[in-house]
Amino acid sequence: MLVRSDAVTTPVRQVWDWLAEVPDPEIPAVSVVDLGIVREVSWSGDPSQECLVAVTPTYSGCPATEVIARTIAETLKERGIPQVRVETRLAPAWTTDWLTPEAREKLRRYGIAPPVGQAAAAEHVVDLSRIRRQGGLPTPIVCPHCGSTHTECVSAFGSTPCKALYRCHACKEPFDYFKCH
Amino acid sequence: MSNDTVQYLLRLGDNALILSHRLSEWCGKGPALEEDMALANTALDLLGQARLWLSYAGELEDAGRDEDALAYRRNDRQFCNLLLVERPNGSYADTMVRQFFFDAWHHLALQGLCRSADERIAGIAAKAIKEVEYHLRRSSDLVVRLGDGTAQSQKMMQRAVDELWTYTGEMFESDGVDEQAVVAGIGFDPVALREPWLSYVREVLSEATLRIPPADAFMQKGGKQGRHTEALSYLLGEMQYLQRAYPGAQW
Incomplete structure (x- = not known):
């Protein structure tokens, strides 16, 4: 889990707070901290020293990864930390289990249904019974607009790698579902 | 670090790269918007x-080749992807059967790699398997x-199964590079994947009312050792054109 305890020194806590204002470029309603992709911050508080921010990608090919690294460096430079190193850290692999409860609520308000279920609980075995004549996706997904569970998956992939496309039969609105990953 | 490990990583990278390029050829002309997005x-x-x-292969090789040099500046005989992934897209049935055969193998292969003694390999595999599980679910x-x-x-699906079948045998053939990876504890034994792969594919094809071709059918091989079908050369001609014409171009 996050390398972030209450015992951390103040400068590091400050950096975390600044990072909590860096929006995800694809889903600006949530910050990079909300998403759980910032894994570690290490900095002495001395501006002449380098500040390290470890970030993990959501998906291997997520094109937002490079933008995120650049935005983090720029934000911290604006806050007076001239030397920022953003390091990509692959393991442990990012999971939607790291989305904070606040992030889930922000997603819902933004019109994106938050992930359902625990990714960690899923073993990496493809269950055939879930594939048989159904989409193989968890159901029901609650419509973020009207709260109905009478929804249907329209497309296994949506506007970004981390989302699927759904439609609500109650309010007739389409919506994105943040896939459990 | 041994050449075998670099070769082993190149095989993994080339499979992903070549299939990725094949799928990207569908971009903008999928049979439905949802399919287009999924591919x-x-x-x-x-x-x-x-x-x-490929980045890891380049680092271990330590010859100054990064991921781009490996992707764009190698010739066809230097690519060591499975023949299956270079097969042309054909109809949507061909594309989906190719994807399904590969996904089912890829998922098993990554399970093995998650247990690799090499932490970096295990880390990449643990990341990739979550994505591939989703691919497999969709293609199944x-x-x-x-x-x-x-x-x-x-x-059309039956024809695709029958035609692509001959390219599946290679996935379960072991050679010196594979054996070395098993000995070093960093890789999986491809021979051991055959039964679980067959059993999964048999179940899905049966559910799909498709006949599974005989397991002992004649199988093509050679991709892992750099002997490819001509389809790969055309693919590389397009994929590498820009870096060949303007070496090192960036934007």
Whole structure:
């Protein structure tokens, strides 16, 4: 889990707070901290020293990864930390289990249904019974607009790698579902 | 670090890269918007995985070749992807059967790699397997829907299964590079994947009302050792054109 305890020194806590204002470029309603992709911050508080921010990608090919690294460096430079190193850290692999409860609520308000279920609980075995004549996706997904569970998956992939496309039969609105990953 | 490990990583990277490029050829002309998006997203996942494998290969090789040099400046005989992934897209049935055969193997292969003694390999595999699980679920689902679909879709799916079958045997052939990876504890034994792969594929094809070809059918091989079908050369001609014409171009 996050390398972030209450015992951390103040400068590091400050950096975390600044990072909590860096929006995800694809889903600006949530910050990079909300998403759980910032894994570690290490900095002495001395501006002449380098500040390290470890970030993990959501998906291997997520094109937002490079933008995120650049935005983090720029934000911290604006806050007076001239030397920022953003390091990509692959393991442990990012999971939607790291989305904070606040992030889930922000997603819902933004019109994106938050992930359902625990990714960690899923073993990496493809269950055939879930594939048989159904989409193989968890159901029901609650419509973020009207709260109905009478929804249907329209497309296994949506506007970004981390989302699927759904439609609500109650309010007739389409919506994105943040896939459990 | 041994050449075998570099070769092993290149195989993993090339599989992901070449299939990613094939899928990207569908971009903008998928049979439905949802399919178009799904193939593009699958291609993106595979491209990300290819970058991770090839970057690591380049670092271990320590000859100054980065992921881009490996992707864009090697010739066909230096690529060591499975023949299956370079096969042309054909119809949507061909594309989906190719994807399904590969996904089912890829998922098993990554399970093995998650247990690699090499932490970096295990880390990449643990990342990739989550994406590939989703690919496999989707391609299995589509094989069932198109196989057990209309008379026409069933016919096209069966033809695709029969034609692509001969390219599946290579996935379970072991050579010196594989053996070395098993000895070093960093890789999996491809021979051991054959039974679980067959059993999974048999179940899905049966659900799809498709006949599974005989397991002892004649199988093509050579991709892992750099002997490819001519389809790869055309693919590389397009994929590498820009870096060949303008070496080192960046934008």
